[in-house]
Amino acid sequence: MGKQRIEDLALFGGASTFQRLRPIAQLERPDRARFLAHLSRIDRRGPTPVLVPELEARLARFHDVPHVVAVSNACVGLLYLLHVAAGGKRGEVLMPAMTYAGLPHLAVWAGQTPRFCDVLEATHTLDPESVRGAITPSTTAILPVHNVNSPCEIREFEALSAESGVPLIFDAVHALGSSYAGRRVGSHGMAEVFSLHATKLLNGFEGGYVATRDGALAERLRGMRDAGDCSEPRGLDGRLNEVHAAMALSSLDDLEGVFDRNLQRFERYVRHARESEWLDVLPYRSGEAHNYEFAIHRVDPDSPLTRNQWVHLLRSEMAGAEAYYNPPLHRTAHRPQDTEMPHLPVTDELTHRFMHMPVGATVSLGDIDEIGSLVRFIEHRADEIAARMAPLSREVA
Amino acid sequence: MSRGPLPEAWVQAFDGILQRGYYANNGPLVRQFEQELCRRLEVPFAVAVNSGMGAAMSALGVLAPTGPALIASDCGPWLRRSLDWYGIPAWTFESGTHLEVSVRGARQGASILITSGFVAEADRVAEVCEQAGLSWMHDVSAGLRNTPAAHIDICDLERSSLRNPAAGGCTFTRDAGLADLLRKSRSFKAGSTPEMPARRMNFKMSEAQAALGLWALDG
Ligand SMILES: Cc1ncc(COP(=O)(O)O)c(C=O)c1O
Numbered sequence: 001m002g003k004q005r006i007e008d009l010a011l012f013g014g015a016s017t018f019q020r021l022r023p024i025a026q027l028e029r030p031d032r033a034r035f036l037a038h039l040s041r042i043d044r045r046g047p048t049p050v051l052v053p054e055l056e057a058r059l060a061r062f063h064d065v066p067h068v069v070a071v072s073n074a075c076v077g078l079l080y081l082l083h084v085a086a087g088g089k090r091g092e093v094l095m096p097a098m099t100y101a102g103l104p105h106l107a108v109w110a111g112q113t114p115r116f117c118d119v120l121e122a123t124h125t126l127d128p129e130s131v132r133g134a135i136t137p138s139t140t141a142i143l144p145v146h147n148v149n150s151p152c153e154i155r156e157f158e159a160l161s162a163e164s165g166v167p168l169i170f171d172a173v174h175a176l177g178s179s180y181a182g183r184r185v186g187s188h189g190m191a192e193v194f195s196l197h198a199t200k201l202l203n204g205f206e207g208g209y210v211a212t213r214d215g216a217l218a219e220r221l222r223g224m225r226d227a228g229d230c231s232e233p234r235g236l237d238g239r240l241n242e243v244h245a246a247m248a249l250s251s252l253d254d255l256e257g258v259f260d261r262n263l264q265r266f267e268r269y270v271r272h273a274r275e276s277e278w279l280d281v282l283p284y285r286s287g288e289a290h291n292y293e294f295a296i297h298r299v300d301p302d303s304p305l306t307r308n309q310w311v312h313l314l315r316s317e318m319a320g321a322e323a324y325y326n327p328p329l330h331r332t333a334h335r336p337q338d339t340e341m342p343h344l345p346v347t348d349e350l351t352h353r354f355m356h357m358p359v360g361a362t363v364s365l366g367d368i369d370e371i372g373s374l375v376r377f378i379e380h381r382a383d384e385i386a387a388r389m390a391p392l393s394r395e396v397a
Numbered sequence: 398m399s400r401g402p403l404p405e406a407w408v409q410a411f412d413g414i415l416q417r418g419y420y421a422n423n424g425p426l427v428r429q430f431e432q433e434l435c436r437r438l439e440v441p442f443a444v445a446v447n448s449g450m451g452a453a454m455s456a457l458g459v460l461a462p463t464g465p466a467l468i469a470s471d472c473g474p475w476l477r478r479s480l481d482w483y484g485i486p487a488w489t490f491e492s493g494t495h496l497e498v499s500v501r502g503a504r505q506g507a508s509i510l511i512t513s514g515f516v517a518e519a520d521r522v523a524e525v526c527e528q529a530g531l532s533w534m535h536d537v538s539a540g541l542r543n544t545p546a547a548h549i550d551i552c553d554l555e556r557s558s559l560r561n562p563a564a565g566g567c568t569f570t571r572d573a574g575l576a577d578l579l580r581k582s583r584s585f586k587a588g589s590t591p592e593m594p595a596r597r598m599n600f601k602m603s604e605a606q607a608a609l610g611l612w613a614l615d616g
Contacts, residue, residue, distance in 0.1 A: 029415055039411070040403045044562060072447055075599040102585040108596040109482060198420035198603075205420045205603035206447065227450060227478050235478050237450040243563040243605045247420075362418065 003377045006384060010316040017374055018318035022358035022367055025199035026293065028258055029361060030250035038246035051245035056209070058252060059194075063186025065211045067218035070245065071225055074173050074195035074208035075102055076238035080224045081191055081210065082110035082141055083234055084217065085167035091138035094166075096126045097328040098347045099145045103171065104334035112140055116330040118344040123150035123285065127346070128157055139166050146175035146185060148294045150285040154180050154188050161189065169193070172211075176201045177259055179289040186211040196240070196248045199360070201258055201291050204248030207240045261361070262292035268365050269295040269357060272372030277379050278303035279310075282354065295357045296324055304386040305378070311355050313378060313385070319371050324354035406615070410608035419604060422584075426607035431567075433614055440550075440569045442576035445607060446583050449538065449553020451600035452566035453479035456549040457509075458594030459578045460532040464508035467498055467531075472513040473556070476536060485509075495522050503529030512547070514539040519546040537569070549575060554606075559613040565606040 008014035043050050052070050060068040071077045082093060093107040097116035104114035118130040126144040135142075142161060144152040152170065161168035168189035175185045176194055186192050191214070194200075196207030212218055227235025240248075251258075266281070273281045278300040284290045299307040307323060314321035328351045329335070330342050357371065378385060410426075419425060427445050434443040446452050453476055466485050468477065469492040480487050488507060490498040496518055499510050503525075510526055513536040523546055526533045535547035538557040550569040554561040568579050581587035583600040602610075 027418055027420070029418060032412070032415055035411070035415070036403060036408065039407065042562070073599045073601075079598075102597075102599065105585060105596045105598065109598065111484075198422075203420060205605045206599075206601060227475050234481055235475075236454075236482065237448040237475060237564075239564070241563045241606070243609065244603065247605065 002373055006381055006388065009313065009378075009385070010318075011313055012388065016316065016318045017370055018367070021318045021320045022363050022371075023320045024294070024322055024356045024359055025362075026201055026203065026258065026360040027198055027362055028203050028251060028254070030203065030247060031254065034253055035247060035250040038249045039243065042242040042246060049239075049242055049245070051242050051249060052240050055240075055245045055249050055252070058249070059209055059211065062252075063184055063211045065187040065213060067212050067215055068209050069212075069218050069221045069225070070207065070209045070240040071221075071238045072208070072240055073197065073206050074171075074193050075106055076225070076236060077193040077208045077210040077221075078103070078143075078169065078171060079106045079109050079236065080221050080238070081169045081193065082106055082112060082143070083224075084220060085141040085169060085190065086110055086112055087140070089138075089140055091140035092136070093141045093143050094131050094134050094139060095143040096145055096347070097330040097342075097344055098124060098325040098351055099329065100171070100173070100325075101329060101332075101334070103143065103145070104329055107143075113336055113339075114329070114334060115139075115339075116328075116335065116342050116344065118346050119350065120153070121346050121350070123147060123152075124350060125150060125152040126157075128153050128160055130344075131157070132160060135160075135164050135166060139164070142166055142168050143171060144168075145171040145173075146178065148174040148178075148291070149282050149296065151175050151178055151180040151185050151288075154185075158188065173200060174293060175291075177255065177289060177291040182288070184289070187213055190214065191217060196244065201293055202248055202255065203251040204240070204244045207244045207248055209240075259291050262359065264365065265359055265363060265368060266292040266295050268368040268372075269297075272368065272375065273297070275372070276375055278305075278382075279375060293359065295359055297355050297357055298353050299355065301353075304382040305389070307352055307355055309386065309389055310378075312389075314371070314374070317374060319374065320358050322356045324356055326351045404612070406612050407609070410612060411605070414604050414608060421603045422601060424604045424607075426604045426611065427602050430602075430607040430610045433611060434567060434569070437614070438569065440571060442570050442573065442579075444568045444576060444579040444583065445602040445610070446566045446568065446600040447602050447606065448564055448600075449551065449556055449566040450475050450479055451583070451598070452551035452553065452568045453534070453536075454482060454598065455579055455582045455594075455600055456534050456551050456568050457483055457485070458582050458596070459575055460509060460534060460549060461594065462509035462532055464506045466509045466511050467502040467507045468511040469495065469513055472511055472536060473538075473553075475553070476511060476513065493517070496525060499525045499529060499531055503531050507531065509534060510547075512536070516546065523547070548572065549579070554610055554613075559610065561606065561610050561613050563603075563606040563609040565602050565610055
């Protein structure tokens with residue numbers, strides 16, 4: 001039943017559009033028989049992994065890269081790499097501020113200070129020029145993050161890394177299956193890191209992996225992940241367990257299906273956005289392959305409702321919209337107190353504009369149609385709703 | 398039973414997970430596993446994590462030692478490596494001499510006692526730590542049945558008698574405040590407060606790890 005009056009909105013006392021929250025998470029359920037078949041191949045008696053090496057080999061083929069090291073999650077993989085890149089030095093890791101909030105924690109674990117750089121307006125990925133200006137003798141790593149809509153400017157970063165000698169690590173968690181210059185990401189820089197978390201594209205419950213062309217690095221990472229009995233002085237138990245590998249293998253069997261279903265949902269959002277006055281969908285970089293994991297919407301600055309008000313309204317309807325990377329990390333406690341506030345104008349502007357819409361296996365095309373109708377209803381009464389929302393918490397506005 | 402048919406209990410547990418569609422992020426099985434550990438070990442709080450080192454590192458983050466660690470010689474290398482990530486110097490002592498060592502170590506500037514396995518006169522050690530202002534972290538992996546004694550007890554579920562085939566770790570405490578901080582330090586979700594460890598990590602246990610932890614407890 002569509003909404004007729006403003007009071008029908010959940011925020012003002014009506015019934016919510018959905019009974020259960022529609023999340024922003026892939027949450028793909030693997031095929032049961034396939035999963036149990038993989039599970040039954042685990043050697044339950046001995047410590048020797050069977051499925052992890054198989055998964056690593058398949059992922060290496062997928063990315064066309066000689067080495068893949070599976071780990072217990074992407075954070076662990078990134079931490080190993082930041083530690084190796086630092087080579088025992090204390091310094092700075094250059095990273096975007098408009099990104100995943102775990103990254104600065106990882107820099108600190110590796111004995112480094114996070115230093116935030118600006119992003120490009122078109123792709124929201126780290127701006128190579130901003131990074132160039134921030135490189136100093138104490139820079140120990142450049143950590144660009146591929147976004148779902150576009151990988152980073154890989155060529156520029158590789159040139160910058162070669163020129164400066166600073167190791168380059170790509171966070172590729174949202175770029176599984178994406179291509180850059182026609183080639184799947186996974187073989188660039190010192191290494192690229194992917195996640196196997198259930199909310200991501202390959203569901204291994206939890207997990208992650210590092211893809212690299214560097215055989216010596218892969219060996220070193222293997223040493224670090226077996227911390228209990230390795231010779232690597234700075235280990236951290238980070239093995240992917242066999243059960244998680246069984247799940248990831250089942251998920252890998254169906255990865256193309258995941259991309260297809262994501263594309264269908266994305267196209268449905270695009271269709272609805274054509275009828276919307278103030279919301280449009282961030283396009284995927286043309287001419288490249290994508291995984292269509294997210295449907296990121298831009299709120300027009302002329303919208304009577306702010307991005308945060310949109311998020312609040314949609315969430316009250318159990319459509320789990322979320323602000324896209326907000327607040328930016330340079331405006332949080334992640335910026336060390338003794339450092340100056342960096343000037344990141346593009347980040348500061350973009351961070352108020354975008355929101356995630358519900359995606360993933362638990363969101364049907366019918367759900368997206370409902371969200372589309374809800375958006376149209378809100379738009380027709382946007383001024384009135386904005387006026388009613390004004391006295392609500394200032395935080396929402 | 399290396400690669401024979403899957404145990405029926407596994408099939409049931411994983412069917413449940415697939416039906417619920419809840420795979421990670423401290424789901425219902427993780428909570429159930431924690432409750433079961435609390436019940437069996439008679440501790441009020443258990444916080445499950447993804448590995449033994451995850452348990453040790455989150456415990457250290459929460460206890461936040463400001464000086465060297467007194468570490469018993471029978472502690473596993475993984476425990477020592479946890480100290481390395483914080484840059485905490487390790488003063489090794491012969492296991493079995495916990496009491497004298499705690500007293501002497503505290504006088505010399507140590508700020509945490511780390512023990513493993515059986516601790517003679519555990520109550521006295523706790524008392525001495527309290528008086529001397531030492532934190533105490535104890536590894537119970539060798540005998541999960543030991544009732545926890547330290548400020549935070551930790552366990553590696555793969556190295557313990559449980560031998561969880563999907564690995565994992567756990568911290569135990571009697572202190573509600575410490576339990577709350579331990580829970581918050583296994584992911585990045587919690588905001589920053591002055592009490593929160595400044596660095597956090599993805600130490601989350603998955604539903605699969607919890608399912609097999611529960612299975613191992615029953616075995
Ligand atoms: C960009 C980015 N990097 C890293 C991670 C961490 O991945 P994991 O959960 O596997 O540790 C995430 C997870 O959300 C992410 O979005």
